[in-house]
Amino acid sequence: MTRSGAGVGLYCLCVCAVPACQSSKAELLKADASAVKLRSIQTRAFDTTDKTATLRTAMATLQDLGFVIDSADDVIGTVSATKLDRYALRMTVTVRPRGTTQLLVRANAQFGLRAVEDPQPYQQFFDALGKAMFLAAQEVD
Amino acid sequence: MFRRSIASKVWIGGLLATGGLCGCAPHIPPDALAMRAQSLEWRQRSTRRFFTTDEKQILAASAGSLQDLGFTIDNTRSELGLIVASKDRTAVEGGQVAGKVVMAIVFRADVPIDRNQKFRASVVTHPSGNEIAVRVTFQRIVWNDRNEVSKLELLDDPKMYQEFFEKLSQAVFLEAHQI
Numbered sequence: 001m002t003r004s005g006a007g008v009g010l011y012c013l014c015v016c017a018v019p020a021c022q023s024s025k026a027e028l029l030k031a032d033a034s035a036v037k038l039r040s041i042q043t044r045a046f047d048t049t050d051k052t053a054t055l056r057t058a059m060a061t062l063q064d065l066g067f068v069i070d071s072a073d074d075v076i077g078t079v080s081a082t083k084l085d086r087y088a089l090r091m092t093v094t095v096r097p098r099g100t101t102q103l104l105v106r107a108n109a110q111f112g113l114r115a116v117e118d119p120q121p122y123q124q125f126f127d128a129l130g131k132a133m134f135l136a137a138q139e140v141d
Numbered sequence: 142m143f144r145r146s147i148a149s150k151v152w153i154g155g156l157l158a159t160g161g162l163c164g165c166a167p168h169i170p171p172d173a174l175a176m177r178a179q180s181l182e183w184r185q186r187s188t189r190r191f192f193t194t195d196e197k198q199i200l201a202a203s204a205g206s207l208q209d210l211g212f213t214i215d216n217t218r219s220e221l222g223l224i225v226a227s228k229d230r231t232a233v234e235g236g237q238v239a240g241k242v243v244m245a246i247v248f249r250a251d252v253p254i255d256r257n258q259k260f261r262a263s264v265v266t267h268p269s270g271n272e273i274a275v276r277v278t279f280q281r282i283v284w285n286d287r288n289e290v291s292k293l294e295l296l297d298d299p300k301m302y303q304e305f306f307e308k309l310s311q312a313v314f315l316e317a318h319q320i
Contacts, residue, residue, distance in 0.1 A: 055221055059265050060276070063187070064180050065173075066295045068280045069263035074220045081263075084280045084293035089173055111169040118168075124175040131176075 031115070041119045043106045044126045044137035051077055051095050054103055054133065058093045061129045067091065088112060091125075104140065105129065186299050188276045189306040191313060196222060196266050199273050202312040203264040209308060212262060222266035232258035232283045253285040255292070277305055 031038065048054060051074070058079050059069055067081035070090075077095040082088065091109040098104040107125055109116040116122075130137040191199055197219060204214060204224055212226035232255035244252045259282045267274040279301060283292035 052221065056265075056267060059221065059223065060267065063263070063265060063276055063278050064176060064184055066183075066278070068261050068278050068295075069223055069225060069265060071216045071225065072218045072221045072223050074218065079221075082261075082280075083173070083295070084282065085173075085295060086293055087170070087173075088293060089169065109169070109174070111173075112167065114167055116169050120171065121169055121174040124172075128174070128176045 038108075038117065039106070040140065041117070041122050042108050043104055043140045044130075045098055045102045045104055045140050046130070046133060046135045046137060047101060048103055048133070048135060049097065049101065051097070051103060054095050054105065055079055055093075057132045058095070058105065058129060061125070061132045062091065062093070064128065064132070065125070089116075105137075183297065184276070186297070186302050187278055188274050189309065190272045190274050192272050193313075194268065194271060194273070196268055196273055198316055199266050199275060199313065200224060200264075202316040203266070203275060203277075203309060205316065206305065206309045206312040207262060207264070209312065210305075212260070222268075224264040225262070226264075227259055227261045229257060229259050232256055253287045253289065253291070255283050256286045256288075258283040258292075260296075275306075275309065277302065279305075 046054065055072060055074055055077060059072060059081075062069060062079065062081040065083065066085060067083045067089075070080045070082055072079045078092060080090070080092045082090045089109060089111050091107060093105060093107045096104050096106075105126075107122060109121065126137040193199065200217075200219055200222060204217070204226075207214065207224065207226045210228070211230075212228045214224060214226050216225035217223065234255060237254040241252050241254050244250045260279060261281070262277060262279050264275060264277045267276070279296040281292065281294060281296060282290060285291040
């Protein structure tokens with residue numbers, strides 16, 4: 001085998017045979033934490049039914065935290081925003097009804113190329129949001 | 142609008158893909174989503190109140206002020222009092238260029254310098270009683286002449302906000318008089 005042939009063979013081994021080199025397409029549907037655990041970390045219930053006011057308060061809270069709002073939709077109930085502080089942190093907040101007396105607020109964040117799955121940043125966000133809403137953020141089972 | 146929305150997503154995607162300036166720091170800083178002691182001061186600096194109940198007029202005046210400053214509107218949602226805008230400009234600074242020339246002559250080193258930048262702004266209005274609070278936040282991304290992101294920052298200079306609100310006050314007046 002020539003030297004170049006050996007190089008090509010080694011390349012093919014890396015691309016096709018080494019398990020660690022699996023296709024990056026798998027990232028599309030990959031989640032490091034379970035869906036139940038994620039929802040628990042990222043979701044709080046608030047005793048209000050005013051979706052628009054909750055979205056407006058979420059936008060104000062994000063601005064307090066140094067975000068610039070990217071988009072918002074009061075029909076679907078979403079707000080997306082980006083924070084730049086030597087890093088890029090993108091966050092989406094969704095608001096939807098829970099029964100007839102509550103709203104569920106879910107936040108998910110992406111830091112650089114990773115999903116944020118640590119509970120602490122979400123707890124800090126919901127603490128700030130709860131204070132701005134003058135309502136307690138209730139954990140959801 | 143759709144094209145602008147796509148363009149907006151493209152730059153956000155590109156930014157996240159580069160990992161910003163911290164590609165080697167995989168974890169979110171512990172205080173990234175925590176309220177800080179200076180948050181109240183920051184809120185006051187970036188907010189101006191207008192004695193009116195006409196939110197649409199304030200939003201139109203805000204859009205006019207952003208246009209006066211050369212921003213193009215990327216996204217709006219009047220039901221939530223939101224305007225998102227951006228503008229691309231040069232980031233070349235004389236001092237950096239001089240430094241690059243000196244480094245090239247003295248050390249034969251090719252030092253990157255800032256080349257272009259994107260400013261982003263979001264204006265959010267909040268009605269409260271007989272007044273409407275307008276809050277604006279600015280940030281920018283700077284790329285150097287190697288096409289690498291060199292700065293990611295919130296713009297928090299009080300003078301910038303003061304100047305914007307002075308222009309907005311004028312725009313509210315012009316809007317009220319349909320000028």
